[in-house]
Amino acid sequence: xxxxxxxxxxxxxxxxxxxxxxxxxxxxxxxxxxxxxxxxxxxxxxxxxxxxxxxxxxxxxxxxxxxxxxxxxxxxxxxxxxxxxxxxxxxxxxxxxxxxxxxxxxxxxxxxxxxxxxxxxxxxxxxxxxxxxxxxxxxxxxxxxxxxxxxxxxxxxxxxxxxxxxxxxxxxxxxxxxxxxxxxxxxxxxxxxxxxxxxxxxxxxxxxxxxxxxxxxxxxxxxxxxxxxxxxxxxxxxxxxxxxxxxxxxxxxxxxxxxxxxxxxxxxxxxxxxxxxxxxxxxxxxxxxxxxxxxxxxxxxxxxxxxxxxxxxxxxxxxxxxxxxxxxxxxxxxxxxxxxxxxxxxxxxxxxxxxxxxxxxxxxxxxxxxxxxxxxxxxxxxxxxxxxxxxxxxxxxxxxx
Numbered sequence: 001x002x003x004x005x006x007x008x009x010x011x012x013x014x015x016x017x018x019x020x021x022x023x024x025x026x027x028x029x030x031x032x033x034x035x036x037x038x039x040x041x042x043x044x045x046x047x048x049x050x051x052x053x054x055x056x057x058x059x060x061x062x063x064x065x066x067x068x069x070x071x072x073x074x075x076x077x078x079x080x081x082x083x084x085x086x087x088x089x090x091x092x093x094x095x096x097x098x099x100x101x102x103x104x105x106x107x108x109x110x111x112x113x114x115x116x117x118x119x120x121x122x123x124x125x126x127x128x129x130x131x132x133x134x135x136x137x138x139x140x141x142x143x144x145x146x147x148x149x150x151x152x153x154x155x156x157x158x159x160x161x162x163x164x165x166x167x168x169x170x171x172x173x174x175x176x177x178x179x180x181x182x183x184x185x186x187x188x189x190x191x192x193x194x195x196x197x198x199x200x201x202x203x204x205x206x207x208x209x210x211x212x213x214x215x216x217x218x219x220x221x222x223x224x225x226x227x228x229x230x231x232x233x234x235x236x237x238x239x240x241x242x243x244x245x246x247x248x249x250x251x252x253x254x255x256x257x258x259x260x261x262x263x264x265x266x267x268x269x270x271x272x273x274x275x276x277x278x279x280x281x282x283x284x285x286x287x288x289x290x291x292x293x294x295x296x297x298x299x300x301x302x303x304x305x306x307x308x309x310x311x312x313x314x315x316x317x318x319x320x321x322x323x324x325x326x327x328x329x330x331x332x333x334x335x336x337x338x339x340x341x342x343x344x345x346x347x348x349x350x351x352x353x354x355x356x357x358x359x360x361x362x363x364x365x366x367x368x369x370x371x372x373x374x375x376x377x378x379x380x381x382x383x384x385x386x387x388x389x390x391x392x393x394x395x396x397x398x399x400x401x
Contacts, residue, residue: 028153029143031074031097032401034121035154036060036105036141038069038215039170040194045141045152047161054149058141058161066137068128069216069238070105071169073141073154075121075351075372077303080104083111089140090132093125102147106140107131112237112259114281116302118324120353121372121401122169122192124216124237170215172398174370174377176357177221177230179208185357187377189398190219198232201397212245220244222264222273224251233275235262242275255288263287265308265317267295273317278306285319299332299342307331309356309365311385322354329354329367331385343386348378359393375400 037043037060045058062068072095079102080094089106093113096102109129113119130137142149152159155168175188179200187201192215200208213219213234220233224244233244240260242253256262256277263276267287276287285297285306300321307320311333320331327348333341348354348369355368359379368379375398382390 028156028158029097029101029145029150030099031076031101032156033073033103033143033152033154034169035165035167036070036073036103036125036139037167037169038071038194039122039167039192040215041068041167042164043167044164045159045161054142056142056149056151058152058159060139060141061137065128066130067109069124070108070126070128070139071122071124071216072119073103073121073143073169076102076119078113078115078117078119078125081111081113081115081117083108085132088132090134091126091129092132092140095119095125100146102144104140104142104144106142107134107138109137110238110258114259114279114302117259117280118303118305120171120173122171122215123218127238171372171401172375173219174353174355174398175219175221176355176368176377178223178228178358179221179230181229183361183363184359187355187357187395187397188221191399192216196234199398201395207397210245213243217243218262220262220264220275222275223266223271224273226270226272228271230273233264235260235275235277240277244275253288256286260286261306263306263308263319265319266310266315267317269315278319278321287319297332300330304330305354307354307356307367309367309385310358310363311365313362313364313384320356324352324354325350327352327369329385331367345380345386347380352378370398372401 043060043062045060047055051057074097076095076097079096083091091108092106094104108126111126143152172189176185179186189199191197196213197209197211217234221230224231225246235242240256244251260277266273278285280302283301287295304321308317311318311331318333322329329345331343352369359381366385370377377395379393380390
């Protein structure tokens with residue numbers, strides 16, 4: 001199959017050019033890519049005959065796009081996070097998707113990820129800029145196979161170079177918390193949209209929906225007011241700011257840095273939850289107390305995903321990490337004598353996303369996973385998270401990818 005010929009057009013002030021080209025298509029990549037922009041946004045993707053390193057690369061533009069978020073077109077591991085180069089690609093990010101496939105996002109203004117970090121689809125990587133060999137704000141994007149640039153595919157279809165398309169990079173993010181007031185945790189998904197929404201599963205009833213946040217925000221849940229029921233919140237990666245919702249009001253907390261991964265928990269056991277972050281490049285949790293003081297805990301490595309929960313039922317939230325490549329949780333707790341203990345729990349399959357919650361209402365948090373391909377939550381139920389004997393309950397909730 002050949003793509004249609006495109007007319008030549010130079011758009012003033014934009015860093016992209018549409019040129020007459022007929023590009024051969026290739027087989028769809030193994031990774032299911034979506035456009036590298038938040039859900040619902042419209043962008044024009046162009047190329048030119050002398051586009052380096054390949055006319056199969058895409059230059060993305062829309063009006064006034066400088067500083068707009070750039071997100072991962074598919075999940076993967078960051079292999080390059082260059083925030084200093086003034087030549088060539090300029091500030092750029094490369095994400096490895098496995099099977100020899102990778103994507104490149106170039107000429108960025110800011111970079112919000114670290115080498116080795118595992119990123120989910122639609123997670124923010126940086127912002128649109130004009131760094132390096134660039135004459136105007138735009139994003140240079142490549143889909144690669146074994147290092148060679150390929151014709152791009154999005155949503156299972158070959159991209160038509162020179163077209164304007166709407167991003168359908170609108171994924172669900174799995175969560176769990178006591179959202180209604182009873183001890184067992186409810187299953188939740190955060191649906192990334194222009195105006196995102198939290199959906200709370202209520203068996204036999206329609207999900208409870210609360211709109212909050214944007215498509216590039218990262219969701220958090222926590223009992224911000226200490227009434228025993230979890231509230232919603234989001235973390236904005238670009239500004240490193242939490243917005244926490246309680247009733248009709250909201251509280252903003254500036255904490256962390258661009259690219260941090262948000263967490264929440266009752267770090268001191270007083271009933272009110274506080275926020276924190278995990279910095280992938282340091283593999284370190286930074287936990288904020290109510291008085292503004294910060295404690296730090298190093299655990300795991302850059303590619304691990306953070307989780308939190310009360311692993312021993314003492315009323316204080318502990319931290320942990322999930323290795324997505326091996327589907328292994330590493331859970332950390334501190335006993336009454338101040339000794340630190342860690343334990344590993346294998347659960348789920350590689351590629352699953354971690355979820356934690358008190359599935360049986362015994363006031364001890366257990367682990368679980370969500371399969372993005374089937375939108376299936378699997379809950380590991382045991383007397384304690386590391387118990388040898390356990391049962392598994394599975395529930396389909398959310399949109400599969």
